Amino acid sequence: MKLQWLTICFLLISLRAFAQEPSVSKVTESEALSRYAQLALSSPDYRVTAGDIYTLEYAAGTVPVIYKIVVDTSYRIKVSNLGVINATGKSYQQLKSEVEAIVTNNYPLSGVQLVLTEPASFRVRISGEVQNSREIATWALARLSGLLGAENLTSYSSLRDVSVTSLNGQTRAYDLFKAQRFGDMSQDPYVRPGDVITVNRITRVVSVTGEVERPGEYQLLPGESLRELVDYYASGLSPIADPSRIELVRQVGSAVDSGDKIYLTRDAINSGYPLQHLDTIRVPSIAELIPVMFVEGAVRVTEEGDELTTATRLTIRFNAGENYASLVQRNQAWFSAISDTKNAYLIRGAERIPLNLNPMLYDSSYRSQYLVEHNDTLIIPFRQYxxxxxxxxxxxxxxxxxxxxxxxxxxxxxxxxxxxxxxxxxxxxxxxxxxxxxxxxxxxxxxxxxxxxxSGLYYFNQYGPVITTVLSVVSTFITVTLLITQ
The missing domain is CATH 3.10.560.10 (Outer membrane lipoprotein wza domain like)
Structure with a gap:
């Protein structure tokens, strides 16, 4: 009864892995058992496991017989009262064939059928370079990689060297990279009851970026070099790679915090240049050799944005022989209403060249007399109102x-x-x-x-003293005149 309860609990928990399935809260115990039984029945790889429950049905003459078979750790299965089979290492299909043959030999035309009704659950232990050594509940169709999720591993866990020790004491090492990358499922076995999984520590991790087909971080095996990193792990150089300027940054043993930068060529790949732990390889693109020019001033920060800033400086790559008219026409999104395109100018060395961009922007047939040159700087002034x-x-x-x-x-x-x-x-x-x-x-x-x-008062205050002075003079003059005439 205890074994059946563990089986049910495990099956209900494991159903969470099926994103398309209903949630566990909506799945009954019988439905969970039925689904896992169906997976086991449909898989030719399902091996008979201690804890499996099978149902044997046949007709003994006119009497129907229903017989439950529970597999224990001895793997010796009693077939009704007709015989005993050693099921060690057998698949479900092999067991089915042997059991049904025994019954048929004793009861021809008995309509015999052996069905797996409850797949077993069991525990395996994981240890080594993991977050915590612990036991994990699983079942016979679980593979090694399925038990080594990110929640169990550390940044030092090696997927290239995972050991599995079985109940009989035999230990085998597996390389999960080969299983994940190349589909070599012999490197990702099904787990069995009592297995002890040991995750070993990485020895070398290097990364490769840039113009390779599969950039990424890889765990190298002993003896593997730059050749294996580029050709095997990264699947080779991309069509636009420039192997004459490979950059290697070496952190381990460097005298400076930023690491030592080493420049390599294709010969380093061919000769198998040795790599150290945490080396970083960058393969540049031939596009980086394309000449550049600069655009500054009243240009957009992005094609979608409307923000403009005087500090804007765009670095533009161009093809040799390109005309300024074609450069401007294909980058019309640079300009806005406050870009003074009429009074733009070009700085070329110590020379300042006026460059009216308006005909270039609005006349597709226009061709400028100036070709774009390396390190040119095109200045777009702000139109100020x-x-x-x-x-x-x-x-x-x-x-x-x-x-x-x-x-x-x-x-x-x-x-x-x-x-x-x-x-x-x-x-x-x-x-x-x-x-x-x-x-x-x-x-x-x-x-x-x-x-x-x-304001009338303002004008009065402004001119009042003058008027008063004039009136005073006039009044004095009249008064003097009157006195003289008398």
Whole structure:
């Protein structure tokens, strides 16, 4: 009864591995047992395992017989009262054939059938370079790799050297890389009851990046070199690889924290250059030899983005003989409304060359007289707009245009209204076309905003003393004249 309970528990837990299956909470115990029994029945690899429960059915004359067979650790199976079979190492199909043959010999036309109804569950132990040594519940169709998930391994676990010791004391080593990469299932065996799995520690891990068909990190076996890394593990160089400039960074034993950089050629591959633990290999591309030029200024950071920055510097690769017109035409996404493409210029060495990009952008047949050269720098200035503020403000002048700002923003830039000259914030707003705008209208580039000098008291204060002085002089003159005439 205890064995049956363990079997049921294991089968229910293991069903989680089938992503397409219903969740365990929706699967009954009988359904779980039935599904695993079906997997075992459909697999020619299923081996008879201690804990299996088989059902034998046949007709002894006119009497139907239903006989349950439970396999114990002796693997000696009693077939009703008709015989005994040693099932050690036999597959289910082999056992089925032998059992049914015994019954048929004793009861011809008995309609005999042997069916596996409950596959066994058992435990294996994992140890060595793992997170924790422990026992894992499994069953006879579980492979070695299935028990060595990421939750069990460490960063030092070797998949190239995994030992399995069986109950009879025999130990065999397996290379799971060969199973995973090449499908060599002899290197990924089914586990058996009582197996002890020992994960050994890695000896060398190296990585390869760049222009190889299978970049990645690989655990090398003793004696394997750069040749095996590139040709065997990484499946060779890509068509655009440049093996004349291979870079090796060696961390182990380096005198500097950044590691020693060693430059290699194809000869190093052919001769089997030795590799050390944690070496990093990079195979560059021939595309890296293509000349570059630079674009700076009012260009987009990305093709999708609208953000612009004066610090933008794009590094552009080009093909020899390319014309600036074709370069600009295929990169129209660089430019926006504030890119001053008319006044662009080219810096080539100590020379500054004006370059109007507008005909290049809008005329597909246009060809520039300039070809792109290595280390050219194309400068795209920002097109700057202004708004003019005048009148009764503290600091009249021209101020940089900022989209979506209202009239009072620019008045603020000019220091605000002069209260003694302007009352009730009276302004006149006229756009570039001469159209008069209201305060609610959108301010456009090159708009003129005039703060009205509309305070009568201001003018009185300005000219009052003069008028008073004049009146005083006139009054004095009249008074003197009258005194003389009398």
């Amino acid at each position: 202004f708004v003019t503020v005048s009148g009764a403000v503290y600091s009249p002048g021209r101020f940089p245009y900022i989209p979506d700002r209202s009239w009072d923003y620019y008045i603020g830039l000019a220091g605000g209204f002069l209260p003694e000259r302007n009352t009730r914030e009276k302004v006149d707003i006229v756009d570039l076309a001469g159209k008069k705008l209201t305060k609610k209208d959108i301010i456009t580039p090159e708009t003129n905003i005039t703060a009205r000098a509309n």
